[in-house]
Structures are given as structure tokens and as C-alpha cells.
Amino acid sequence: MKKWLALIVVVVVLALGWLAAGPFVAIHGIRSAVQEQDAAKLSEYVDFAAVRSSLKQQVDDYLARRAGADLQSNLLGAIALRLASGASEGMVDAMATPAGLAAVMEGRNFWHRVTGQRSSNDAYASAPPRDPLEGAKYRYESLSRFSATVRNADGDPVVFVLSRQGLRWKVTEVRVPFLAASPTDGP
Numbered sequence: 001m002k003k004w005l006a007l008i009v010v011v012v013v014l015a016l017g018w019l020a021a022g023p024f025v026a027i028h029g030i031r032s033a034v035q036e037q038d039a040a041k042l043s044e045y046v047d048f049a050a051v052r053s054s055l056k057q058q059v060d061d062y063l064a065r066r067a068g069a070d071l072q073s074n075l076l077g078a079i080a081l082r083l084a085s086g087a088s089e090g091m092v093d094a095m096a097t098p099a100g101l102a103a104v105m106e107g108r109n110f111w112h113r114v115t116g117q118r119s120s121n122d123a124y125a126s127a128p129p130r131d132p133l134e135g136a137k138y139r140y141e142s143l144s145r146f147s148a149t150v151r152n153a154d155g156d157p158v159v160f161v162l163s164r165q166g167l168r169w170k171v172t173e174v175r176v177p178f179l180a181a182s183p184t185d186g187p
Contacts, residue, residue: 052096105132
């Protein structure tokens with residue numbers, strides 16, 4: 001009887017250890033995929049539809065806050081806000097790709113990576129991938145949510161939220177700093 005009880009305890013401890021290590025296993029997989037520039041492997045650890053939806057909601061909220069209540073209540077202002085929201089979809093689509101997320105995870109300025117701007121004058125030189133999520137601060141938000149916070153090139157925090165989907169962990173949300181700032185914040 002004692003052997004069975006010990007076996008059950010060992011199995012429970014191993015299962016809890018596996019669940020606790022899950023986000024770190026996913027982060028290791030993300031690092032490997034970004035460094036190898038393997039989009040298919042990165043897709044195993046990122047729910048791009050959820051990330052795109054999260055970014056779209058952040059952009060729409062940012063635009064609404066920047067516009068203010070007066071502009072939103074005005075018919076022409078509401079139309080302009082709708083047009084601006086539609087125009088922002090291109091930015092969201094570019095960011096919710098393996099290359100876009102890799103740039104943000106590496107702490108690079110996203111727009112420099114997308115437009116091809118490089119720090120060297122050699123236009124044909126590809127920038128070597130940096131260690132993604134380097135220096136990240138990790139935190140469990142709940143039993144099924146985990147966050148990794150890194151600093152971008154400007155020193156602002158970018159938060160990657162991983163959610164548990166069964167026994168696997170995937171990035172489901174990216175909190176971008178310029179979208180979180182309120183319109184009354186400084187320059």
C-alpha cells in the first residue's frame with residue numbers, strides 16, 4: 001500500500017513539475033525558432049490569430065483614447081476614427097507574423113526591421129538574430145497565464161503573455177508599450 005501511495009505522490013509531483021516548467025519549455029522553443037529563423041517552428045509556440053486580435057484591440061483602444069470623446073461623438077470624427085482603425089490593420093498584420101514577433105522579441109525596433117533599415121551600410125548584410133527574450137522578467141499571472149517582459153530598443157517594456165492550452169503553452173498576447181501609454185503622457 002505504501003508503495004502505491006509513494007508512486008501516486010511521485011506521479012503528482014512530476015505532473016506539477018511538468019506544468020510549472022511548461023512556459024520555460026515554450027520560451028526555449030521560441031528562442032530556438034527565432035535564432036534558426038524557422039517560421040514553422042515558431043508557429044508551434046505562437047497563436048498568431050490570438051496575437052493579431054490582441055494587437056488589433058490595443059490599436060483600436062489607443063486610437064479611441066487619442067481621439068477623445070468629443071471626436072468620437074461627432075459623425076465625421078467617428079468616420080475618421082473608423083478609417084484610421086482600418087488603416088492600422090496593415091501594421092497589425094505585419095507585426096503578427098513570425099518576422100514581426102521575432103523583431104520585437106529580439107528587442108529591435110520593429111519598424112527598422114520591417115523597412116529594412118540596418119545599422120551598417122551594407123544593404124546585403126543580414127542582421128544576425130539576437131537572443132530573443134534576452135533579459136526577460138518572468139512571472140506567473142495565474143495557473144494558465146505566464147508573462148515574459150523584455151525591454152525594446154527604446155527601453156520600454158514589451159509583455160509577451162503565454163497561455164496554457166492543454167499541456168502546451170503558446171504566446172497569445174503581446175502588450176506593446178506605445179499602445180498602453182495614455183494620450184496625456186509626456187512625449
